[in-house]
Structures are given as structure tokens and as C-alpha cells.
Amino acid sequence: MVRYDPSIYHGAAVHYRYGRPAYSPRLEALLTEELDLVGSTRLLDVGCGPGTLTVRLAHLFEEAVGLDPDPSMIAEARQAAQEQGIANITWVQAQAEDLPKAAPGPYRVVTFGQSFHWTNEVRVAEAVYDILEPSGALALIVHTVEGRPVPPSPGPPPIPHAEIRALVQKYLGSTKRAGQGTAPIRTHRFEDVLARTRFGTSRVLFIPGIPDLVRDTESVLSGYFSMTYSAPHLFGDRVEAFANEVRELLRARSPEGLFWDWPGDTEVILARKLG
Numbered sequence: 001m002v003r004y005d006p007s008i009y010h011g012a013a014v015h016y017r018y019g020r021p022a023y024s025p026r027l028e029a030l031l032t033e034e035l036d037l038v039g040s041t042r043l044l045d046v047g048c049g050p051g052t053l054t055v056r057l058a059h060l061f062e063e064a065v066g067l068d069p070d071p072s073m074i075a076e077a078r079q080a081a082q083e084q085g086i087a088n089i090t091w092v093q094a095q096a097e098d099l100p101k102a103a104p105g106p107y108r109v110v111t112f113g114q115s116f117h118w119t120n121e122v123r124v125a126e127a128v129y130d131i132l133e134p135s136g137a138l139a140l141i142v143h144t145v146e147g148r149p150v151p152p153s154p155g156p157p158p159i160p161h162a163e164i165r166a167l168v169q170k171y172l173g174s175t176k177r178a179g180q181g182t183a184p185i186r187t188h189r190f191e192d193v194l195a196r197t198r199f200g201t202s203r204v205l206f207i208p209g210i211p212d213l214v215r216d217t218e219s220v221l222s223g224y225f226s227m228t229y230s231a232p233h234l235f236g237d238r239v240e241a242f243a244n245e246v247r248e249l250l251r252a253r254s255p256e257g258l259f260w261d262w263p264g265d266t267e268v269i270l271a272r273k274l275g
């Protein structure tokens, strides 16, 4: 059983939008092709973080709800929606485990963007099944590098992830941390979890990630600060020292301060409620 630790993303939310790569540009097309989004439709985005999917997909739905237990993430999400003039989203501060009460259905689509693994998966999937309309869909969306073809670099050097991770280890030790404890290690496939629920079978679809994403030094650093295992609070009063060592390393690897970021393709695991 996963117990929610409110400190996992402490200090990370303000870095998230600037530091994390976007999902595939084909995501809207895929969801529109695969799912029936016509008529009066509602979206629930669980573990919405700074509104990454909620804000991006809200225009495909009549109403959208973004749910996340972290108040700083919700604040970022609210601001993102405001900046883009999107007015059909309701924000709910709650855990996925609080469903269905926290955000009652029905929904045509329920999304989890890199957040399902933080939840008690079987129990949460069952709650999602209950709040979906008949034929509604659950979509688990993640970046996947492993096993996917790597596109050619657009020019700048790749982000030196191995060297940055070595710096994280120098400051925080070799065990991956998260909040007050250690990061959960996922050894199972989402499809196998869903097979144990009323969803039964699911389909795994891949759409191409952004092949030519170029980020600057501060954005690379923000990417690390947006991760639970290198969130700012873990470094305590050595956070600036860490940031400066990363900046120095990045300067040495790219005097122009530009890096190619390959987030991988976007993997979408789709499961439907029986019609």
C-alpha cells in the first residue's frame, strides 16, 4: 500500500512547467481518434500536477477537473489555466484515493499523466471505473525511452544525465529519495494491474515524442528540481551549492548553454469501461 507523503514535491511545483518536457504533439489527435469526445463530455485528470494535461486537453471537453493533493501544484495549474484564458476547469485538492467523493462523475475520460504509480493502483482504478460513463476510458500517459527508437540530435549535445545524477548522489547519497523516505521502485506493468480490475484488457499505444527539444541550462536544472528524488527540499541549505555545480558541469558540456532533451515517445495505456 502506498501512503501519500505531502513532502514529495516540496519546492518542486514552481520548477515543473519550465523544467519538464511536453508529451507528444499527437496526443490530442490520438485521444480524438480513439475516444468518442462528441457531445457533453467531462474530463478528470488525476495527479494533474501543474495542469500539464488538464490545461492542454480542456478544450476537447465541455468541462474538466484537475485533481492533485499538492496545493503548490494546484496553484501552478490554476495560474497556467489563467494565463491561457481557459475557464472550463475546476481544481480539486485531494488524493486519488479520495475518489469518487472528491470529484464525483460521470466522466467520459479519466487521465493520469505520470501519476498512476503514486497511487494505490488497483483500488484507484476500481474507483475510476465507477465514475466513468459506460464506454468511457481510462488513459495512463507517460514518457517512455526504453525500447523506443532514438531520433537524431538537432545539433546541441544531449543533457548529461549520468553526470547530473552522479552530482545528485554526491549530495543525497546513492538511494533514490522521495519526501521523507525513498522513491518507490516500480517492477510491474500498468497493463497487468488493470487486468486485475474490472477494466480487464487495455491497449498500449505509442505516439512520437518531440524529437528536437532544446533546453537551456536553467531549464535543465529546473527539470531536476521538479523530480521527487532531487526536489529542492532534499538539499537543505546546500541547494545553491548543488545548483552551482550543475551549472558549472553544464557550462563545460555546452558553452552555448543549450542541450538536446529526448524525453522519449509518449505511451498511452487505454482501458474502457464496458458500454
Ligand SMILES: C[S@@+](CC[C@H](N)C(=O)[O-])C[C@H]1O[C@@H](n2cnc3c(N)ncnc32)[C@H](O)[C@@H]1O
Residues within 6 Å of the ligand: 004, 009, 020, 046, 047, 048, 049, 050, 051, 052, 053, 067, 068, 069, 070, 073, 094, 095, 096, 097, 112, 113, 114, 115, 118, 119, 120
Ligand atoms: C510526476 S507528477 C505528474 C504531473 C502531471 N500529471 C504531468 O503529467 O506532468 C505526479 C503528480 O501526482 C501527484 N500525486 C502523488 N500522489 C498522489 C495521489 N495519491 N493521488 C493523486 N495524485 C497524486 C503529485 O502531487 C504530482 O503532482
